[in-house]
Structures are given as structure tokens and as C-alpha cells.
Amino acid sequence: MNVYNFHTYMDAKSEWRWQLVAPNGRVVADSGEGYSSLSAVREAAQRVKDNAATATID
Structure with missing residues (x-):
């Protein structure tokens, strides 16, 4: 399965x-x-995930 993943780290x-x-x-x-x-x-990361679908490309 092709899944992108948010990875968090210190x-x-x-x-x-x-x-x-x-x-x-x-x-x-x-x-x-x-x-x-x-x-x-x-x-x-959740904010990026939530808003990426509506982002435009300049």
C-alpha cells in the first residue's frame, strides 16, 4: 500500500x-x-494534513 506517513522525532x-x-x-x-x-x-502536523488538500500551486 502506498501510504505517506508523518514521523515525529526529537x-x-x-x-x-x-x-x-x-x-x-x-x-x-x-x-x-x-x-x-x-x-x-x-x-x-495535523494542521498540514488538514489543509494540504486545499493548497494551491503557484
Whole structure:
């Protein structure tokens, strides 16, 4: 099954980040900033997921 996955992790500065990982294992997007808690990074990833379908391409 071809499923993209949001992966959350703690970076070297002890900040939480997310990555959007393609079915082939490649990272296709990332948070670009760190978050102070796991719940905050999950909320940020959820916002991206919720809004991506309505995004436009310039």
C-alpha cells in the first residue's frame, strides 16, 4: 500500500519535529521549526494534513 506517513522525532536540541515520509522512505516535507512538546508537533502536523488538500500551486 502506498501510504505517506508523518514521523515525529526529537532533534539534537531536544525540540520536537515532524517529517512527511513517502512510501519509498524519502522525506518530502518537514516542520522547518522545532516544537516544545510532542502534542504541539502532532497538532502542527495535523494542521498540514488538514489543509494540504486545499493548497494551491503557484
